[in-house]
Amino acid sequence: MASSRPILSKELDMKQLLLQGFAHDNRKLVITFVCRILKEAHRSQIFKVSNPWVNGLLQILREIYEICQQPNL
Numbered sequence: 001m002a003s004s005r006p007i008l009s010k011e012l013d014m015k016q017l018l019l020q021g022f023a024h025d026n027r028k029l030v031i032t033f034v035c036r037i038l039k040e041a042h043r044s045q046i047f048k049v050s051n052p053w054v055n056g057l058l059q060i061l062r063e064i065y066e067i068c069q070q071p072n073l
Contacts, residue, residue, distance in 0.1 A: 007037070018060050027068075031061065 007014065014034055021030025034057060041047035047054050 014057055015060055018057070018064065022064055022067075027064065031064070034061070 009015075014037070017030055018034060021027055038054065038057060041054060049055060049058065
């Protein structure tokens with residue numbers, strides 16, 4: 001069960017993990033991992049979309065999606 005405890009960036013920097021996964025062609029694995037964590041966070045009263053931590057992760061995921069939709073990739 002999810003506990004409303006954030007993953008500290010000193011423990012696991014999720015934004016950096018997403019960027020490294022994108023740079024090293026591990027996109028699918030890293031995005032799946034981050035999405036599973038966000039899926040569990042939807043039950044939390046703290047980690048809603050308005051939360052800066054969640055919002056930052058969603059923005060990076062959106063940017064990765066937009067880049068992958070470009071025809072030259």
